[in-house]
Amino acid sequence: MSDLAAPAAARVDLPTADLDRRFYAHVVDRAVAWTAYAAAAGLGWWLLPGPGVTVARLLLVVGWFVVVQVLLAALLGLRGLSPGKALLGLRAVSASTGRPVGVPYALLRGLVVAVAGLPTLFLGAATLAWTSAADRDRQRRGWHDHLAGSVVVDVRPVPEAGPEAEARPRAIVNLTAMRLVPTPPTPPRAAPSATPAPTSPPPPTPPRPSGPPPSAPPPGTSPPRTPPPSTPPPSSPPPSTPPVSPAPVRPARPVEAPAGGWVVHLDSGEQLVVDGLVLLGRGPVGRAGEEVRHLVPLRSQDMSVSKTHAQLQVAPDGALVVLDRGSTNGSVVIRSGVPRDLAAGTPLTLLDGDTLRLGDRSLRVVRQG
Incomplete structure (x- = not known):
């Protein structure tokens, strides 16, 4: 049979x-x-x-x-x-x-x-x-x-809408993850100053002209000191200005699940925040045009995990949706101790505390309060 x-x-x-x-x-x-x-x-x-x-x-x-x-x-x-x-x-x-x-x-x-x-x-x-x-x-x-x-x-006719349900989560843009990326600081622009304060040694005095001076100083007086030019000559280096410290940028925090977000706890002890399309499998590979956020390889001792076994995605209403991507051995959701097999290509909404079994590997989903 x-x-x-x-x-x-x-x-x-x-x-x-x-x-x-x-x-x-x-x-x-x-x-x-x-x-x-x-x-x-x-x-x-x-x-x-x-x-x-x-x-x-x-x-x-x-x-x-x-x-x-x-x-x-x-x-x-x-x-x-x-x-x-x-x-x-x-x-x-x-x-x-x-x-x-x-x-x-x-x-x-x-x-x-x-x-x-x-x-x-x-x-x-x-x-x-x-x-x-x-x-x-x-x-x-x-x-x-x-x-x-x-x-x-x-x-x-519900399973016929499986490809549409699969394509719908791919178009989701995770605005929360985008807000966690710090804004790049703009380069500082020094305010113009009429007479910048020199911080380096004064430029050398230009050579005197070879011709006679226009007027000789009276005897007994010292010649007047030539004031430094307000604008340095082209051959002299420009006066350096004190560096202007940019506005303090708040350091980026580590990516954490926001309130109401979902965290996946793998049986290996690793944790993953579902902030986009997550592919799970022995060697997961996305389809052409898919915006994959995370590729999570799962080692299988008995090769019971398919190459691209299943996917996780947060729906627009905040629910976590799992989809079996035609795996060989299938996927099982354990809810309150009761197992339930997933039909390939049919999405299923997960609840807080559900366990997802993929071959000989398992993971638990937790929603942050």
Whole structure:
């Protein structure tokens, strides 16, 4: 049976149904069936004479039970539907062909489910649910599915919007990370001064002209000192001005998750702030045109982590979204101790404290208060 599960997923090209939706569909199916059984019993009690439980009344209830099971099996075997599956957008198809399983296998599957319900005080139903959750093929096929060769898939149009949901987070610009980058200081500009104060030795006195002086000083007096020119000659170095210290720039703080931000705690002890598109895998590589913020390589002892296994991204509303990027062994979200498999290409919103398992590696997401 496990060898037929992988081709079915490729042929049907539909994600496997979640266990919670299958449970709700099962509840609807049982409610419809039990309503029919109760109506048959009430009708027999009213129409057939005799006190207590008579043979005629018992035969009516048993006959109506067989009719209801045959009708449900015909609907499931020919269309892959039941009342609950039709309501919740699910369909049961063959794991080998991707088509409906047929009436005989659907009848066998329906009888197993019916006997596992009320006659066993729902212990059988719980056992079937456990076999579905523990399916090693990650197709969530219970014992009744393996017996009938069926797999339950999700036919809702939501998975078709997976590429759009994947492309939407890529266009996010993290303004918080941009605010953490310090503004480069502008070069200081010295204010013009009419007479700058010289801080270096005065420039040398220019040579006297060779001609006679215009006027000779009177005897007994010293010649006047030639004042330094206000503007230095081109050949002399310009007077240096005291350096103007720029305005103090606040040093950039280390990148930390702001209030309401998300931090990823890897099982190796490392921490990462989700401030953009984060790719996780054995050797993650972004697609063409992707604005990848972080590439997080995860070493795998048993090669159970794919090259580009999954991605993390913060949505515009601040929620953290995980997406399995078609990994070989799949991704699992553990919430309150309950594991949940991720459908490839379908985004899922993570909650504070969730654990994400990628092959033999795991990480925990924490939202800062």
